[in-house]
Amino acid sequence: MKILVINAGSSSIKYQLMDLEDAHNYTVLASGLVEKIGESTGRVIHRKNMSAVEEKVVEEAPIPDHRKGMARVVALLTDPVKGVISDAREIEGVGHRVLSCGEVYSDTVRVTPEVKASIRDFFPLGPLHNPPNLVGIEVAEELFPHAPQVAVFDTAFHQTMPRKAYLYAVPYEWYKDYRLRRYGFHGTSHKYIAQETANYLGKPLDQTNLISLHLGNGCSMSAIRNGKCVDTSMGVTPLEGLVMGTRSGDIDPAALQYIMGQTGMDIQQMTDALNKKSGLKGLCGGNDMREVVEAAANGSNRAQTALDIFAYRIQKYIGAYMAVLPRVDALTFTAGIGENSAPAREHICRGLEHLGIRLDLEKNNSPSRQPREIQQDGAPLKLLILPTNEELQIALETKDIILSTPT
Numbered sequence: 438m439k440i441l442v443i444n445a446g447s448s449s450i451k452y453q454l455m456d457l458e459d460a461h462n463y464t465v466l467a468s469g470l471v472e473k474i475g476e477s478t479g480r481v482i483h484r485k486n487m488s489a490v491e492e493k494v495v496e497e498a499p500i501p502d503h504r505k506g507m508a509r510v511v512a513l514l515t516d517p518v519k520g521v522i523s524d525a526r527e528i529e530g531v532g533h534r535v536l537s538c539g540e541v542y543s544d545t546v547r548v549t550p551e552v553k554a555s556i557r558d559f560f561p562l563g564p565l566h567n568p569p570n571l572v573g574i575e576v577a578e579e580l581f582p583h584a585p586q587v588a589v590f591d592t593a594f595h596q597t598m599p600r601k602a603y604l605y606a607v608p609y610e611w612y613k614d615y616r617l618r619r620y621g622f623h624g625t626s627h628k629y630i631a632q633e634t635a636n637y638l639g640k641p642l643d644q645t646n647l648i649s650l651h652l653g654n655g656c657s658m659s660a661i662r663n664g665k666c667v668d669t670s671m672g673v674t675p676l677e678g679l680v681m682g683t684r685s686g687d688i689d690p691a692a693l694q695y696i697m698g699q700t701g702m703d704i705q706q707m708t709d710a711l712n713k714k715s716g717l718k719g720l721c722g723g724n725d726m727r728e729v730v731e732a733a734a735n736g737s738n739r740a741q742t743a744l745d746i747f748a749y750r751i752q753k754y755i756g757a758y759m760a761v762l763p764r765v766d767a768l769t770f771t772a773g774i775g776e777n778s779a780p781a782r783e784h785i786c787r788g789l790e791h792l793g794i795r796l797d798l799e800k801n802n803s804p805s806r807q808p809r810e811i812q813q814d815g816a817p818l819k820l821l822i823l824p825t826n827e828e829l830q831i832a833l834e835t836k837d838i839i840l841s842t843p844t
């Protein structure tokens with residue numbers, strides 16, 4: 438079944454066209470990125486993956502809106518030379534990454550007018566993502582009128598959290614009247630990693646306990662019990678929790694008023710600073726883990742401190758989630774840093790031997806893109822590196838929904 442996966446951002450559209458049977462039998466036919474939508478110069482990077490050698494096309498031209506951007510994607514996918522299909526009707530379903538639908542949907546759904554209304558209803562809680570996500574759906578409905586549209590929510594996997602994990606200790610009306618609570622994000626990745634961890638361990642998902650560490654530009658962790666999320670580090674927005682590339686993660690809320698008083702910043706400037714100028718970037722100037730590790734190795738105290746704080750925050754969450762779970766079968770690293778940065782993993786694991794976390798330095802340092810384990814022989818806790826694949830998870834769920842809910 439040919440499924441198009443779309444992740445529409447405020448000025449970009451990421452896409453991947455897959456032909457898939459199941460999680461282990463699939464082909465990425467083409468993928469790409471439309472960026473700088475609405476700016477004076479736009480760009481489309483399109484990759485055709487049909488032959489052994491990947492073919493890449495880069496187009497530079499203004500792209501006034503998402504509709505024009507998606508129309509370019511359709512033109513490229515169906516182009517006789519650059520394309521991979523002869524007609525847009527070959528696409529049997531479109532899966533959309535959608536940030537949040539709060540408590541309304543705890544699973545993937547086929548898009549209906551009610552689903553779109555719910556996505557709109559959550560604009561205030563996902564102001565940067567939900568509006569472009571909805572535009573992506575509306576444009577795809579126009580361009581692929583024959584294909585079912587499916588919404589895969591980043592928050593859905595975390596809906597199994599108990600109240601004690603998702604409620605904040607603030608006036609209860611804020612939850613009842615304004616829906617303020619922990620929702621968590623990266624849910625598609627954590628869900629995929631839970632299943633992959635179970636597969637790797639050869640256990641049924643509903644008997645697998647793990648702590649998943651999604652460490653990329655955005656970072657989050659989840660405590661997963663019997664395959665279900667029981668806690669996660671991101672909150673009502675993706676700002677809470679771990680130290681990230683440019684996001685602060687946890688901070689005393691009273692600090693905001695203090696710094697705003699000292700500097701004259703308004704709330705918008707403060708929100709901007711916490712999202713875009715904090716984290717690794719705020720601490721040492723660089724938000725790319727490779728640069729931070731290199732600068733620390735070259736003697737930069739600021740970079741070393743940033744690395745220490747990044748790892749220490751994760752260690753605290755590992756401790757918390759080990760307390761939450763009655764048994765931990767594996768701690769699974771994934772995403773850009775989790776999969777690739779041996780120094781970051783070493784820093785995170787160092788000093789946690791009393792918790793059964795015993796990293797094998799040689800295994801940790803051997804570069805590989807394969808799923809693998811990196812704990813010492815005989816260590817009580819498995820340490821896994823499993824590549825995440827959110828597009829595949831979205832495509833799989835889209836296919837399942839289409840097959841299980843025919844129109």
Ligand code: AMP
Nearest residue numbers: 653654655725726727772773774777778
């Ligand atoms: P993501 O958001 O998953 O793409 O991850 C981005 C983060 O992964 C950045 O901090 C990168 O520095 C880091 N990263 C990506 N590739 C590598 C690599 N080969 N070695 C170390 N860090 C990497």
